[in-house]
Amino acid sequence: MLALLGACASVPPNAGNNPADPFERVNRQVYAFNDTFDRAVAKPVAKGYTYVVPKPVRECVGNVFANIGEVGNIINAALQGKPGAAACDVGRLVVNTTVGIAGCFDVAKYLGCERNRQDFGLTMGKWGLSPGPYVVLPFLGPSSVRDALGEIPDYFTDPVSYIKPVKDSYFVYTGRFIDRRAQLLDVSNLVEDAALDPYQFVRDGYLQRRRSRVYDGNPPPLPDEEDPDSPAPDASSAGGAVRSPAPSPEAAPAAGVQPQEPPAPPGAAPAR
Amino acid sequence: MENSLSRFGGSRMWPRAGRGRAIAAILTAALAWGTASAAVAAPEAATNAAPDTMILNVSTEVLEALRSDKAIQAGDFDRVQKLVNERILPHVDFDKMTRLAVGRAWRGATTEQRRTLTEQFRMLLMRTYSGALSKVTDHKVRLRPSPGQDSADDVVVRTQIVPSQGDPIGLDYRLEKTADGWKIYDLNILGVWLVQNYKSEFGETISQSGVDGLIKVLTDKNQKLASSAKSS
Numbered sequence: 001m002l003a004l005l006g007a008c009a010s011v012p013p014n015a016g017n018n019p020a021d022p023f024e025r026v027n028r029q030v031y032a033f034n035d036t037f038d039r040a041v042a043k044p045v046a047k048g049y050t051y052v053v054p055k056p057v058r059e060c061v062g063n064v065f066a067n068i069g070e071v072g073n074i075i076n077a078a079l080q081g082k083p084g085a086a087a088c089d090v091g092r093l094v095v096n097t098t099v100g101i102a103g104c105f106d107v108a109k110y111l112g113c114e115r116n117r118q119d120f121g122l123t124m125g126k127w128g129l130s131p132g133p134y135v136v137l138p139f140l141g142p143s144s145v146r147d148a149l150g151e152i153p154d155y156f157t158d159p160v161s162y163i164k165p166v167k168d169s170y171f172v173y174t175g176r177f178i179d180r181r182a183q184l185l186d187v188s189n190l191v192e193d194a195a196l197d198p199y200q201f202v203r204d205g206y207l208q209r210r211r212s213r214v215y216d217g218n219p220p221p222l223p224d225e226e227d228p229d230s231p232a233p234d235a236s237s238a239g240g241a242v243r244s245p246a247p248s249p250e251a252a253p254a255a256g257v258q259p260q261e262p263p264a265p266p267g268a269a270p271a272r
Numbered sequence: 273m274e275n276s277l278s279r280f281g282g283s284r285m286w287p288r289a290g291r292g293r294a295i296a297a298i299l300t301a302a303l304a305w306g307t308a309s310a311a312v313a314a315p316e317a318a319t320n321a322a323p324d325t326m327i328l329n330v331s332t333e334v335l336e337a338l339r340s341d342k343a344i345q346a347g348d349f350d351r352v353q354k355l356v357n358e359r360i361l362p363h364v365d366f367d368k369m370t371r372l373a374v375g376r377a378w379r380g381a382t383t384e385q386r387r388t389l390t391e392q393f394r395m396l397l398m399r400t401y402s403g404a405l406s407k408v409t410d411h412k413v414r415l416r417p418s419p420g421q422d423s424a425d426d427v428v429v430r431t432q433i434v435p436s437q438g439d440p441i442g443l444d445y446r447l448e449k450t451a452d453g454w455k456i457y458d459l460n461i462l463g464v465w466l467v468q469n470y471k472s473e474f475g476e477t478i479s480q481s482g483v484d485g486l487i488k489v490l491t492d493k494n495q496k497l498a499s500s501a502k503s504s
Contacts (some may be wrong), residue, residue: 194400214464
């Protein structure tokens with residue numbers, strides 16, 4: 001435990017300059033704590049769980065937890081003004097609890113209603129609340145001020161929080177935590193491979209994903225997606241000076257295509 | 273900035289009408305392709321295809337190859353990379369991807385720096401992507417309806433990777449029409465655009481230690497990944 005508390009993040013000198021992450025200094029410390037906890041406890045336990053428990057059983061367990069989560073999905077879909085989705089979630093809960101044997105099998109997905117995970121952070125986003133600063137919560141991981149506040153109503157819409165002898169609910173929480181971690185084993189390895197700085201990669205990925213989800217997968221494009229080199233001034237020399245195999249012989253196909261654009265509508269013209 | 277704004281904003285009101293027909297065409301094409309053998313569908317064949325057809329073909333082809341390849345399932349990483357190099361690489365515009373991810377600093381970078389950046393970024397992406405693919409066992413791919421911000425030469429193709437169990441994974445591609453067919457230049461996994469994520473990472477490295485600093489970080493990262501792949 002001491003080792004966990006002693007985990008100290010190396011904080012880059014420009015930490016906190018990113019407007020989305022003013023608490024970066026603190027966040028990095030919490031991130032380092034979570035990461036240490038993950039390496040020392042959560043990940044080994046999740047690995048052990050996947051090693052010992054056969055896949056069909058793990059799938060059943062994951063489905064049971066997801067089925068419990070339908071209660072929150074229903075409430076949030078309704079609060080977001082999506083009667084269709086809410087109805088779907090009610091159907092899922094009813095069908096999977098009965099026909100799917102306490103949620104063990106996701107039979108409802110074959111009836112045309114796919115799982116539609118929601119939480120109160122997304123609901124507030126739908127209502128127009130911006131996420132606010134990025135925060136990393138101990139044990140729970142990446143979040144934002146909005147989404148962290150959303151955890152409170154989420155707690156009350158979670159049937160597990162009503163389990164009566166409270167210590168039984170801790171048992172269920174622990175099980176759910178292990179199930180979630182086990183499901184993310186491949187993803188976390190991937191992030192580790194792909195990221196130059198995992199803290200940043202996770203942060204930006206989280207913020208992008210949440211934004212995408214608030215807009216139901218169709219977020220309006222951000223204004224700063226520009227191609228810095230559309231005219232590609234050095235394109236010809238770049239092609240000539242290669243030692244090792246270059247990805248593409250023509251350095252900037254983008255530039256070559258520009259003139260052959262079909263007659264574009266006025267709005268699509270570059271200048272405006 | 274204005275360029276991209278008007279490109280997306282302006283095009284939204286544009287070629288929506290043909291979508292129904294386009295989907296019919298895709299379905300027909302997919303059916304037709306399904307009857308053709310996988311070996312025949314070389315990259316050349318895809319050059320003139322509609323972007324969604326191309327993505328569907330390439331994805332189906334790759335998933336099929338993963339399913340049938342016992343060596344890959346046994347963890348032969350070289351074979352995954354070979355598959356990626358042969359089937360996916362020809363459809364990706366790494367130059368544009370790198371330019372977009374490096375952002376403003378690209379303009380001030382020398383030719384040599386640009387070349388190294390592109391090369392190292394390509395290596396990193398290919399390695400990560402191959403790593404992700406090696407986990408794929410029995411997955412299917414299906415197209416999702418497009419969000420409708422396409423223009424004539426720049427489109428988003430949305431797919432879902434459907435595992436035999438569990439929730440489908442959203443996987444979208446942004447493509448640009450080039451002289452030799454449609455080229456992928458951005459990838460969206462579960463709502464996260466890769467170029468945008470790397471742009472933020474690259475930006476902070478560049479602001480701290482310049483373009484050469486970024487090159488060093490990328491090169492170190494690739495070396496680390498290469499050596500860990502060997503040892504495991």
